Amino acid sequence: MSAHAPGPRIQPRRTTGIPYVLIVPAVIALLLGLGYPLIWQFITAFQKYGLAQQFGKPPEWVGFDNFADLLWNGEFWAVLVRSLLFCVVTAAVTVVVGVLMAQLMNAVGRTVRLILQVSMLFAWAMPVAAATTVFIWLFDRRRGVVNFLLDAIPGVDMNRFDWLGHPITFFIVASVLIIWMSVPFVSFAVYAGLTQISDEVMEAAQIDGAGAWQRFRRIIVPMIRPVLSIVLLLQLIWDLRVFAQITLLKDAGSKSGDFDLLGTYIYKLGTAANDYGMASAVSIIVLIITLALSWVYVRELIKEDEAQ
Amino acid sequence: MKRKIGALAAATAALVVLAGCAPSGDKPNPDDAKGQDITFWLMGGDTPDALRDYLKTEYKKATGGTLTIEEQGWGDALAKLQTALPDADNTPDVTEIGNTWSPTFTTVGAFSDVSDLYGELGGDKLLKSFVDVGAVDGKNYALPYYFGSRYVFYRKDLYSAAGVEVPTTLPQLTEVAQKLHTDSLSGFYIGGEDWRNGISWIFAHGGDLAKKDGDTWKSTLSDAKSVEGLKALQELYTSASNAPVTEADSTPWVNINTQPNAAAPESATIIAPGWAHWSIGDLAPDPKDDTKTVATWNDDVFGVYVLPGVDGGVAPVFAGGSNIAISAASKNQAGARKLLKIIFSPEYQKMLGENGLGPANSDYVSSLGDDQFAKALIESALGSKLTPAAPGWAAVEGSGLLEEFFGKVNAGGDVESLAAEYDKKIDALLNG
C-alpha cells in the first residue's frame, strides 16, 4: 500500500442512509459500553459522591467545588506536571529509538534483520502484567540481575540498589519498561514506511552528492512524516494515560503519592479514598488538557478530513 | 437501555436503603435458613483449608444449603467490597473485612445489625477493641473474626556474639539495635513506610493517631506524645535499620532466616505478626519437594519477645486481624446469621486458635497453646490498640497517606512539621 495512492473520491451521488446504517453498530457499541459511565462521570464531577452515596445516600450537588478544590491542591499539580514530563520524555525517546531501530533494520542484511525483528516481536507480544512482573524481577533489590550485572562492573556499587524506592529511578524503570514495550510498534511502522522509498531515489540523491544526514533530512523524514506524527500522537496519548504499569510497579515499591501519575492518582482518589466526585473532576480536567495539547493536530486532522 | 439501567440502579439503591433501615424487631431467624445458598468472602489466604472445609460441611448440615467461599486478594479487596456490597444481586452474604476498614463500612450502612445475636455469639467475651470498631451508636454490625498481634523475633546467636541482652524497655531496644547494627546487618529491621508496626512507637509513648472531639475526628500526629514516639521510631530506623525507606510490612523475616548457602542473615531483629513464625528458621530444601525451601524453627538460634514499653512492660502494638459482618444487601440474612453462629461456635473458635489465629472469643484463647509463640501473641494482644474508629479511616489507609508520612519521617524529615502537614491531609479524609 503506497503512501501516495490517489486519494479516494467520495461520491455523494444520492444522499442515502447507507453511511448511517454502517456506523450504527459502532455507535451502539460505544453507547452501550461508554454511554452510562461517561454520563455518570460527568454528573459526579459536580457532586459530593463518596462511599455513603455508593451505599444509597443521595448525592449532594456542589457545583464547581471539586474543580475549585483541585486548583488549590498542590498534589494534583505536582502529579500533573510529573505525568506530562514522564509522557513527553517517554514518548519522545520511544519515537527516536523506534526510528533509529527502523533505520538499522533497513541497513542490515536479511538474516540480521530477521533476528532483530523476531526479538522485538517477542517484546511486543508480552502482556503488560507479565512484562511488568518481569521488570520487577529484573530490578529486584536483592536478587535482580540488573543490580548483579551493574555491580560486576569494577568501581560500581549497585549491590542492593533499590530502583523502585526513589521517585527518579522508579520512573526510569517505568519509562524503560514502556519504551521497551512500545518501540517495536514504532519501528515496525517506520520500517514499513522506509521500505517504500525507492532505491533509485536514494541512489540518485547519493550521486548528486547528498550525504547520509542530508538524505535522512530531505528524503526519509518527509516520506515517513505522516507515520511519525501519528505514532507520536498515539504514544503521547497512551503514555499520559499509563496506569497498569505504574500501579503494578507501585505494588512492588511504595504506596507514597510521590510515585503517582495521573492514572494512579485518579484511581487512588476514587477507588481507594472513595472520593468519586473529585476523581471524576480530575478525569475531566485530564481530558481537557489532552485535548488542548493535541488541539493543533486534531484541527489539522479535521481540516484534512473536510478537504477530502 | 439507559433508562432501564437507571431504573434498575434506583431499584437497587432502594433495596439497599430498605435493608439498611429494616427494623431490628423482625430479624430473620437463623433457623429459617433451610436450603439457602450463601457466599462468604475471605480476605487473603490466612484461613487454612481445613477451616474452610469445616464451615462448608457444617453449613450444609445445618441448613442443607451450599456455602461458597471466595478468596479475595487484599490488594483488590477495597475495590470489590465497595462495588459488590451495595449490590443485592451480587453481594457476598457474609464477608471478612480488615478490622481497620470496619468503621468506614459500618458507618455507611454496609452491614446488617447483629446486636440481637451479640450475646449468643460471645457477648463480652469477644475481643473488645474489634467489637468497638464494628459498632455504631451502641449497635453491633461487624464482629471480630481473628486477631494476630505483632511481636519481636530475634537471633540469639547474634545477640550473644554482640554481648547484648533482650531489652526490657523501648529505649533499651534502640540501644541494643544500634550495637548490633553494621552496614550489612540491621540491628532492627523495619521498613521506612511500615506504619502498621511504626504506630506502636506512637502508642507506646502515650500518643494516638486520631481523637474524637465532639462529633468530629481529628488527626493527632502532631500531639507532643505522638511526636515523641515518632522521633524514637525515626532514631531507631535511621541508626539501626538497613531496610529501604519505601518498604512496608511485607516479608521482613527473609532477612533474619538462616540461608541454605550460609550467607549471613541481614537482620538480628524483626517485628512481625505471630503467624510469621511458620516462615522463620533455618532454610533448607523441602524434603517433600526439593525445588522449594522450608524454614525450620531452631530454638538455639531464634527467640521471641514482646515489644517493650517505654518504661518496661509491654508496648501497645497494632492489633492486626479481621472482622466479619453480614452484608445489609444480602437476600439470605437467615443463612448468613446461621454461618455466624457456626463461626462463633466453640469448635470453630478452637480451630482458629490451633492454627495460630487469635480466636475472637477470649474463652478459647487457650487453644493457641502455651508455647513461646502463643505466650508472646497473647501478651502482646492484651495491650494492643487499633486504628481510630473514624468513618473515613479506610480512605486514609487507601490513599497511602500513612505510608507516605512514615516514609518521610524515617527518611530523616523534620517530625514536627511533617506531623502538622499530614494532620491536615488526614483531617480532610477522616470524617468520611
Add this chain to the structure above:
Amino acid sequence: MTAVKLGRIALSVLAIVLAIVWIFPVYWMVNSAFISTAVLQQFTPHFFPGQYFTWSNFTGAISDGSFFGALGMSVTITLLVVAVCLVFAFLGAVAISRFKFRGRKSFVLALLLIQMLPAEGLFIAQYKMVSSVGLLNTVVGVSVIYIAAVIPFTIWMLRGFVAGVPAELEEAAMVDGLSRFQAFMRITFPLLAPGLVASGVYAFLQAWNEFTVAVVLLPAESAQTLPLWLRGFVQASATRETDWGQVMAASTIVAIPVIIFFLIVQGRMTSGIVGGAVKG
C-alpha cells in the same frame, strides 16, 4: 569498499547486540521459570537453568486449579472482542472514508476524544451498569466495556486502509456490471486484509492484557481471566515471600498464546500497520 564493508559489519553487530538486549527480559522470564525457587532464592543469578532445570514451577502454577477456567475466559473474551470490533469497525471505517454525511465530523472527533479520556474513574459506573443487567462475572458483560474501549482506534486504523484503496478500482468493476456491494467485496475487501490483521492485533492485545476493569466486573474466582490469575500469584506474596519461579512460569504461560498469535499473523502485520498509520 572495505570501509563500507566494515561499516556494514559494525551495523550488523550493533543490530545483534540490540536484539539481545531487547529479548533479554523475555529470556530472563523463561530462564527463571525453569529454575527452582530454592535456587532462585540464592543471591547469585544463573544465566542458564543447566543442572537446576525443573518443570515444577509450571506444574505448580497450573495445578492451582483455576488455570484452565481462566484460560477459557481469556480466550473467549478476546475472540469475541476481536471479532465484534473488526466487523463493527470495518463498517464504520467504510462509512467515514467512502461517504459524506451529516454528523461525520462529530463522529470522527468523538472517536479521538474517547481515547483521551482516563478510564480509572469509571469503575463504579461500569460495575453499576453491568450488574444492573445481570451480566456481572460473564464474558458478555466485560466484553461490552472492552469493545467500546477498542472500537475507536480500530475504526481510525481501518479508515486509512479503506481510503487507501482507490475508488477508481471499484468504479471500474461497477462499469463491468458488478453492483456496488459486489465490487466492494471482490475488489476492495481483499486489499484490506493487512489492515484487518493490524487492527485485530491491537484488539487482541487490549482484550488479552486488560485487568483493572476485570478486577471489578469479574469478582468471582470462577470468572477470572489470565491476567487476574497471574495477579493472584503476585498478590499471594503480600504475606509470603515472592515465589519468583512460579510467578515467572505463570507470566510465561500468559505470554505464550500472544506470541503464537503474533507468529501466525506476523507477515501481514508490518505492512498492515504502516498502511493504517500513513493514511491516519
